Amino acid sequence: MSEHEWYPILLSLKDRTCVVIGGGEVAERKARGLLNAGASVRVISPSVTRGLSDMAQAGSIHLLQREYAKGDLEGATLAFAATDRQEVNASVAAEARERGIPVNVADGDTEGDFIVPAVLRRGDLVLSASASGAGPAVSARIIGELSSRYGPEYEGYLKALRQIRAIVRAEVPDPGQRRRLLAAASTEEALIEWSRSDFALDKRALLDRLEERALDGKG
Missing domain, CATH: 3.40.50.720 (NAD(P)-binding Rossmann-like Domain)
Structure with missing residues (x-):
């Protein structure tokens, strides 16, 4: 400890x-x-x-x-x-x-x-690492590795997800269903799809697509 x-x-x-x-x-x-x-x-x-x-x-x-x-x-x-x-x-x-x-x-x-801590920012995505004072260079190295894994595209991903989250919270009254749909919306494959589409502009199409992803179990 x-x-x-x-x-x-x-x-x-x-x-x-x-x-x-x-x-x-x-x-x-x-x-x-x-x-x-x-x-x-x-x-x-x-x-x-x-x-x-x-x-x-x-x-x-x-x-x-x-x-x-x-x-x-x-x-x-x-x-x-x-x-x-x-x-x-x-x-x-x-x-x-x-x-x-x-x-x-x-x-x-x-x-x-x-x-x-050492910090990486990608819009709404904030990643941090700390060695609890034992070695700041270790934290900096880890953040450098994360910067390659989570590139600038994540800023767009999170902007789209924020819109989607607002729609789901407004349109889906059941808490359990909301959690299921938001989990399906948050996988990396789904984030890429949202950033390349206009689903957030069509609520019904968005909810239908989320339901498809949830049922497929792919997110």
């Missing part, structure tokens, strides 16, 4: 304030990941990477170019201690815990409340 038993979760951060303390490459990666999730990102560091500077100039992040000071986590949903100074990271973590804010700590010497 590992030192920590982490609970995996996908968290909505849209328009929520997340504070990153630090201005190096690690802080930049954290900021970019948060922006991809729609968060409102505040970065605090006396010096920053070119990437962070460009994000600030574009208005994507709120940048405060100064040292961290207690009180900087006011209003944060999540905090990230991403400096190269252990004592600063420890101070950020202490303030976060005082405020009840989950904190991620970049260095290995100060305990954090959560870790950020």
Whole structure:
């Protein structure tokens, strides 16, 4: 058993304030990941990477170019201690815990409340991998392998499936039948078919085709 038993979760951060303390490459990666999730990102560091500077100039992040000071986590949903100074990271973590804010700590010497996995995004499809801090390179390698298996086409697949799910939920009152049809709609063979057809525009044809797939047992 590992030192920590982490609970995996996908968290909505849209328009929520997340504070990153630090201005190096690690802080930049954290900021970019948060922006991809729609968060409102505040970065605090006396010096920053070119990437962070460009994000600030574009208005994507709120940048405060100064040292961290207690009180900087006011209003944060999540905090990230991403400096190269252990004592600063420890101070950020202490303030976060005082405020009840989950904190991620970049260095290995100060305990954090959560870790950020390697992530692959294909539209609505989000795949993540983590070695629970034992080896980030392993997580990155696994995500690289998954990126080959689940290519960009999955963005279209999931868009079609979202439409189909809405139709089935609206048109099929029986929960058991809904589960059966949605299972038939979710196989890879079915996803390819939906992305190449206009079934979602014809509810009756769609439901009939789902029923055929369910009865065939092929999905």
